[in-house]
Amino acid sequence: MLLKKLCNIPSVSGNEKEVRDFIYEKIKPYVDEIKIDFLGNLIAIKKGKESFPSIMLSAHMDEVGMMVNSVDENGFIKFLPVGGMDDRIFVSKVVEIGKNKVKGVIGAKAIHLQEPDERKKALKHKQLYIDIGAKSKEEAEKLVSRGDYIHFDSEYIEFGENLIKAKALDDRAGCAMIMEILKEKYDSTIYAVFSVQEEVGLRGAGVAAYRLNPDLALVLEGTTCYDLTDIDEPDFATRLGNGPAISLVDSGSYFDKNIIKKLLKLAEKNNIKVQFKQTTKGGNDAGRIHLTREGIPTSAISVPCRYLHSPISVIHKDDFENAIKLVSLFLESIKKEDDYE
Known part of the structure; x- marks a missing residue:
């Protein structure tokens, strides 16, 4: 399984080469161009039709260590x-x-x-x-x-009912999602950014966004999940198995309302379970992306993850797979006349 291979590769912030090399080889057949910038971001371009909005998909390669x-x-x-x-x-x-x-x-x-x-x-x-x-x-x-x-040193393990335990699920889950999405064709040009140094200050994604200047951006990531017995429900943030999480606001971003509305409509129409992230704590690469140049409409789709930033992070397979479906449907739904400004 792709996610297993990604999680087992070491890639502490600032030392992303090994996982970057792996991703490069895997996505090469599905994209038109691949670049590695000065900071180490891996940027893949999958060309679409002219006049369609360009979309940046971003997930970070680094892990805590x-x-x-x-x-x-x-x-x-x-x-x-x-x-x-x-x-x-x-x-x-x-x-x-x-x-x-x-x-x-x-x-x-x-x-x-x-x-x-x-x-x-x-x-x-x-x-x-x-x-x-x-x-x-x-x-x-x-x-x-x-x-x-x-x-x-923590191996990928599947256990329980469709649960996965591994290190670095934040954000190899997002990387795996983009890698699967790149296998399909879309009308829009896709800028797939596998960013560096997110865990030490969101450093890579802002540089990549400035270079690419996309019409809109989606950040794909693992996010906090506290659905435990000694926690009050309002503090769960997310619930494992309740679908990919959509954020309205966090410590670094107000997410674009037009993108959120479209994601919610697509989820409802296609019977995909989704949830809102219930807290505003934390942040992700959207915090830098949406502030780039004149501003980039940005949203985040997150996989709920228990025990985040530890060697035993846990996600639900259904949340992961439904996140891929939702992003693919979003990309397929983009029309030439769509305006996200």
Whole structure:
């Protein structure tokens, strides 16, 4: 499965080459032109008919992870987070470091050695270390170097009723959606952007949008889902299995009402279950895209994802597949006279 292969590839923000190379080879037969810009965005162009609106589809290739900060005298590695993560997810996780994917485990001082106050608080990443089995600084530095990227070692697994567990579902789900969509033909010219460095400040998509200047844009992504027993329903954000989520507003964007209305009509007409994202927290590449040049009408279609920004993110297959259907229907529905200004 395409999504499985994408999720298992490491691609911490700033280190997207491996997944970019994979995507490049897979989409090459379906597009007319492929470019890689200075920042590392992969931009594929699928030409449509003249006078039809051009549409940018955007999903980011990067994932949250870590970076080697230093190695102590005993060969233990101190690290820095890359992207937004809760420090509580780090301890006891298996990781791989650098190009050679050196195996390691994230450890901490044993609980019986911790002071009483330490036991009452979640351990910060500064209190943790990565153990690669080295006996000294010299031995460790033969295997890893300061600045090496670190990714979680977490395999793609299918479980339960159509559930998927993997790292990097935010946003390999979006990447896989675009890759499937590119296999079909549309009247509009499609600018498929696989962006870099979203997790560290939405850096890639804004540059790509400025270069392409599309008539409108859709961001395809994984978004938060808190449908858990100890959370009040208004704070669920989204619900797993309730369909792709459409946002009205988040911390970085007011989404285009005309696009939203069309998406909702298409979902209703084609019996596709959709939901609104119930919170305004968080953001995605739309935050940069919609502010580019004179402004670009932009919306987001998101796959609900439990345990986001962790090595065990979970999505529902039906949400993922329905998101692909909805985007395809949207692209098929675009008319020459459509005006999104």
